[in-house]
Amino acid sequence: xxxxxxxxxxxxxxxxxxxxxxxxxxxxxxxxxxxxxxxxxxxxxxxxxxxxxxxxxxxxxxxxxxxxxxxxxxxxxxxxxxxxxxxxxxxxxxxxxxxxxxxxxxxxxxxxxxxxxxxxxxxxxxxxxx
Amino acid sequence: xxxxxxxxxxxxxxxxxxxxxxxxxxxxxxxxxxxxxxxxxxxxxxxxxxxxxxxxxxxxxxxxxxxxxxxxxxxxxxxxxxxxxxxxxxxxxxxxxxxxxxxxxxxxxxxxxxxxxxxxxxxxxxxxxxxxxxxxxxxxxxxxxxxxxxxxxxxxxxxxxxxxxxxxxxxxxxxxxxxxxxxxxxxxxxxxxxxxxxxxxxxxxxxxxxxxxxxxxxxxxxxxxxxxxxxxxxxxxxxxxxxxxxxxxxxxxxxxxxxxxxxxxxxxxxxxxxxxxxxxxxxxxxxxxxxxxxxxxxxxxxxxxxxxxxxxxxxxxxxxxxxxxxxxxxxxxxxxxxxxxxxxxxxxxxxxxxxxxxxxxxxxxxxxxxxxxxxxxxxxxxxxxxxxxxxxxxxxxxxxxxxx
Numbered sequence: 001x002x003x004x005x006x007x008x009x010x011x012x013x014x015x016x017x018x019x020x021x022x023x024x025x026x027x028x029x030x031x032x033x034x035x036x037x038x039x040x041x042x043x044x045x046x047x048x049x050x051x052x053x054x055x056x057x058x059x060x061x062x063x064x065x066x067x068x069x070x071x072x073x074x075x076x077x078x079x080x081x082x083x084x085x086x087x088x089x090x091x092x093x094x095x096x097x098x099x100x101x102x103x104x105x106x107x108x109x110x111x112x113x114x115x116x117x118x119x120x121x122x123x124x125x126x127x128x129x130x
Numbered sequence: 131x132x133x134x135x136x137x138x139x140x141x142x143x144x145x146x147x148x149x150x151x152x153x154x155x156x157x158x159x160x161x162x163x164x165x166x167x168x169x170x171x172x173x174x175x176x177x178x179x180x181x182x183x184x185x186x187x188x189x190x191x192x193x194x195x196x197x198x199x200x201x202x203x204x205x206x207x208x209x210x211x212x213x214x215x216x217x218x219x220x221x222x223x224x225x226x227x228x229x230x231x232x233x234x235x236x237x238x239x240x241x242x243x244x245x246x247x248x249x250x251x252x253x254x255x256x257x258x259x260x261x262x263x264x265x266x267x268x269x270x271x272x273x274x275x276x277x278x279x280x281x282x283x284x285x286x287x288x289x290x291x292x293x294x295x296x297x298x299x300x301x302x303x304x305x306x307x308x309x310x311x312x313x314x315x316x317x318x319x320x321x322x323x324x325x326x327x328x329x330x331x332x333x334x335x336x337x338x339x340x341x342x343x344x345x346x347x348x349x350x351x352x353x354x355x356x357x358x359x360x361x362x363x364x365x366x367x368x369x370x371x372x373x374x375x376x377x378x379x380x381x382x383x384x385x386x387x388x389x390x391x392x393x394x395x396x397x398x399x400x401x402x403x404x405x406x407x408x409x410x411x412x413x414x415x416x417x418x419x420x421x422x423x424x425x426x427x428x429x430x431x432x433x434x435x436x437x438x439x440x441x442x443x444x445x446x447x448x449x450x451x452x453x454x455x456x457x458x459x460x461x462x463x464x465x466x467x468x469x470x471x472x473x474x475x476x477x478x479x480x481x482x483x484x485x486x487x488x489x490x491x492x493x494x495x496x497x498x499x500x501x502x503x504x505x506x507x508x509x510x511x512x513x514x515x516x517x518x519x520x521x522x523x524x525x526x527x528x529x530x531x532x533x534x
Contacts, residue, residue: 006133006242006243006307007249008241008244008245009245009290010242012242015238015241015242016238018237019234019241020234020237020239021237021283022282023233023277023280023281024275024277024282024467025276025277025467028222028226028464028465030222030226031219037223040223041223041230042225042228044224044227047170048167048231050162051162051163051165051169052162053163055159055162056158056159056162059158066471089252091139098234101230101231101234102230112506115275117464117465117469121463121464121469123418124417124418124470124473125418125419125470125473126419126420127423128420
């Protein structure tokens with residue numbers, strides 16, 4: 001498997017957290033219940049991840065079929081060795097961080113400036129205060 | 131034979147985006163994530179977004195009229211009304227989340243290769259006199275306090291020495307959020323501007339051009355290519371954007387742009403009447419009511435008599451635009467962290483240009499549609515569904531400066 005470029009001062013788990021960072025200001029509310037808000041965001045993230053998984057499986061099957069390499073039961077019977085198992089678990093950590101982004105952002109929202117974009121819009125409309 | 135044309139055009143995969151010297155590497159799943167976003171944006175725009183108007187007309191409007199015995203008069207009244215409409219909120223939640231997933235995706239791509247990207251940019255930028263950074267620049271509050279497009283750290287935050295990550299993130303996502311409609315290099319707006327000038331001012335051959343707020347240079351590169359003999363100066367307040375823009379332009383074979391870290395509010399490094407053409411592209415809505423007139427005045431000062439100014443933006447709101455359309459166009463102001471959008475689009479741009487010093491009779495409004503490379507995309511997808519404020523149809527607010 002081609003190794004991807006990783007030239008970063010941040011380790012993979014840190015990148016997973018940093019990639020999720022919340023943007024400045026109060027997030028708009030779309031639902032009356034904050035828990036519904038988060039639930040929906042998790043669902044949308046899962047929607048993305050399922051699409052990615054499907055595309056990956058599709059790539060894999062096409063490659064295997066094109067090379068005549070696929071055995072009828074090989075995937076079903078596959079078990080990773082210890083090192084591979086560990087690598088796959090790291091991928092699982094990154095995956096969960098992505099999906100749980102809204103909860104991480106809710107934590108970040110509990111500190112720092114939470115000015116709404118309405119406040120900002122008023123502020124930036126004021127020729128003496130922008 | 132029945133037509134197999136789908137009900138809406140399928141956005142191209144991110145592999146169709148044109149690469150350049152600082153384009154980040156995307157692995158299989160990162161590409162798949164971007165492909166999902168492009169497809170999902172298109173489904174939402176084509177199939178779900180039209181429900182907003184239906185929800186307004188069949189649900190919200192009656193509720194408002196019953197209460198007030200009149201229809202809403204302003205986009206703000208429509209917004210307050212629609213903010214309690216379940217369909218509109220559900221659509222909004224989907225769009226906001228897609229933008230957040232888009233940011234997560236782009237940041238994960240660039241953060242893992244942040245040093246490699248910085249090195250690639252540094253190699254292209256090394257000792258090049260066409261890139262001038264100014265580390266003592268003050269980031270203005272309308273950039274420092276707002277993470278535009280829900281982009282954490284905005285355009286300017288640097289995490290490593292020589293960072294270009296915010297620009298690389300911006301670049302990869304741009305192709306996806308525009309669904310390929312402005313081309314493989316996301317240069318459709320710049321091509322439109324260059325084409326307009328060539329068509330409408332064929333005698334005009336600018337020797338010195340200034341672009342204010344160049345960002346990653348998506349719009350400026352095609353202009354530089356259209357006017358290869360011109361000396362072009364591009365300014366921006368963000369060092370990461372300028373490093374990336376310079377490296378990107380250079381790797382695309384464009385060498386006639388000088389990139390300088392500078393605010394458009396203070397062009398004192400340039401003397402009066404020193405440019406034939408001053409332009410900005412999809413930039414004015416990220417300023418403030420205080421900064422906008424300052425920038426227009428500075429632009430006026432540095433344009434030569436007989437010179438041109440062009441500012442490309444989404445259309446302004448005026449009395450001829452229905453309040454519902456104004457409200458939909460305003461959505462990004464409140465939900466995609468572009469809060470000056472609402473005030474900017476209700477400014478009388480003609481008056482703003484007059485106030486900057488230009489003469490009323492020399493001011494024009496030109497409609498411009500995005501131009502895309504038809505060899506890459508079989509047919510233009512422009513002019514299909516109206517996805518308020520997000521389609522490649524702009525207005526250019528411009529003027530010729532009086533000949534003294």
